[in-house]
Amino acid sequence: MENIPQHIGFIMDGNGRWAKKRGMPRNFGHDRGAAVFKKTINWCRELGVKCATFYAFSTENWRRPPDEIKGIMDLLRRYLKDIRESADENIRIIILGDISPFDGDIREELTDIMRTSKDNTGFIVGIALNYGGRAEICRAAKTLAEKYSRGEITDITEELIGEYLYTSDMPPLDLVIRPSGEQRLSNFLIWQAAYAEFVFMDVLWPDFTKKDLEYAIREYAGRDRRFGGI
Ligand code: IPE
Ligand code: IPE
Numbered sequence: 001m002e003n004i005p006q007h008i009g010f011i012m013d014g015n016g017r018w019a020k021k022r023g024m025p026r027n028f029g030h031d032r033g034a035a036v037f038k039k040t041i042n043w044c045r046e047l048g049v050k051c052a053t054f055y056a057f058s059t060e061n062w063r064r065p066p067d068e069i070k071g072i073m074d075l076l077r078r079y080l081k082d083i084r085e086s087a088d089e090n091i092r093i094i095i096l097g098d099i100s101p102f103d104g105d106i107r108e109e110l111t112d113i114m115r116t117s118k119d120n121t122g123f124i125v126g127i128a129l130n131y132g133g134r135a136e137i138c139r140a141a142k143t144l145a146e147k148y149s150r151g152e153i154t155d156i157t158e159e160l161i162g163e164y165l166y167t168s169d170m171p172p173l174d175l176v177i178r179p180s181g182e183q184r185l186s187n188f189l190i191w192q193a194a195y196a197e198f199v200f201m202d203v204l205w206p207d208f209t210k211k212d213l214e215y216a217i218r219e220y221a222g223r224d225r226r227f228g229g230i
């Protein structure tokens with residue numbers, strides 16, 4: 001395939017509905033979703049994508065019942081081993097979001113995985129955890145305002161804001177894929193998606209396959225990206 005997106009954002013949505021359809025608890029769907037997350041990384045690599053960012057937990061997802069949140073945190077804890085293995089395969093892991101409210105062991109492991117995989121060049125995996133696009137922009141704005149007041153910078157530009165987002169070391173976001181039938185960003189990479197292409201699909205995330213990914217990439221490849229030009 002030609003015209004492969006360099007950076008794809010995945011909104012891993014539909015886990016709850018997938019489980020409900022099977023008469024299972026929602027966390028069963030999150031479990032299956034996590035398995036698809038792992039497979040999707042490999043499919044992206046096989047297809048020549050350079051970077052993939054996965055929306056795993058939003059700043060708004062704290063509104064969910066405590067047992068579901070606990071289930072997601074337990075799942076994350078179990079998945080840290082897999083994430084670590086990816087880091088050992090020359091994959092760089094970047095966590096997007098404020099992980100300070102997470103338990104100490106999860107926080108330390110994530111921080112260490114990010115640190116030790118920093119120079120890996122094979123592929124970049126972004127994992128958005130307690131991530132919100134508005135919070136991300138707010139954080140960049142605060143940092144830049146402080147620098148401005150100290151006289152370290154004399155202007156606030158789009159480039160500078162971009163440097164203070166979690167995605168600063170990633171290629172530009174080309175494509176956002178959202179399964180589950182919902183057609184919204186839900187606060188995912190709102191700055192970065194300014195000129196991204198969107199592919200919304202009805203498949204629920206736990207059922208997402210390599211064929212679905214290929215379909216989305218083909219769809220992307222057929223789009224005319226004008227970036228405001230003609
Ligand atoms: C996405 O699946 C996973 C998270 C938000 C953690 P959902 O849990 O939102 O699944 P639906 O949308 O309720 O089916
Ligand atoms: C977006 O899904 C967040 C993640 C996939 C982590 P949600 O299920 O939370 O989004 P809404 O509530 O349908 O907009």
Ligand code: MG
Pocket residue numbers: 013014015
């Ligand atoms: Mg959802």
